[in-house]
Amino acid sequence: MKIGVLALQGAFREHIRMLQALGAEAVEIRLPAELDEADGLVIPGGESTTMRKLMADFGLVGPLREFAASGKPLFGTCAGLIVMADRVGGRRQELLNLIDIDVERNAYGRQIDSREADIFGEALGPEPFHAVFIRAPQILGIGPGVEPLAHYRGQVVLARQKNILVATFHPELTDDSRIHGLFLRMLGRRAR
Ligand code: GLN
Secondary structure: OEEEEEOOOOOHHHHHHHHHHOOOEEEEEOOHHHHHHOOEEEEOOOOHHHHHHHHHHOOOHHHHHHHHHOOOOEEEEOHHHHHHEEEEOOEEOOOOOOEEEEEEOOOOOOOOOEEEEEEEOHHHOOOOEEEEEEOOOEEEEEOOOOEEEEEEOOEEEEEEEOOEEEEOOOHHHOOOOHHHHHHHHHHHHHHO
16 A cells, blocks of 8 residues: 655655554655555645645646545645635635535634644544644534544544545644554555
8 A cells, every 4th residue: 555645845754754654655746647656645734825836736636636536545634634625714715625624724823823732532542642733724614524533622623524534733743643543544444
């Protein structure tokens, strides 16, 4: 199983490191043709406006939509979640539209650029997950097909819709690999 990590911009190296630590093969993806060899894809955190522009410049929007439509798992963190969301600030964005959520960018305010907090969720087991939020978005609403997997202050911060997994925080910046493990299990289930 080979996992691609979109490497246009942002924290892609950290995702590769964590996936490799879990024994998975992880490769950088920049070109549409490189998507063909991947069984799953991570879209990392970074800056969603830059990523959005680069995705269009590299001709990746259509191929990424097809990749998701084929049923292969995708995992978006922070800016990766934003570019995968159907709505931003209540308005539909014309982009990947992979998951039925409404997000608000930089939702914790400018004064507190980043924060670390324990989050909880059944999908993670009994132990809290120490989440790193960096200029993080908030999920304002989820559609009926979206399964909330973890919460912080009553808000959904980790969610899944079929083959799409999203987190508002940066699980690749900790040494807790449970969420990447969850993603690898989504790939494993598909392979069986
Ligand atoms: N604030 C960024 C954005 O809106 C996301 C930050 C991140 O990915 N850590 O794109």
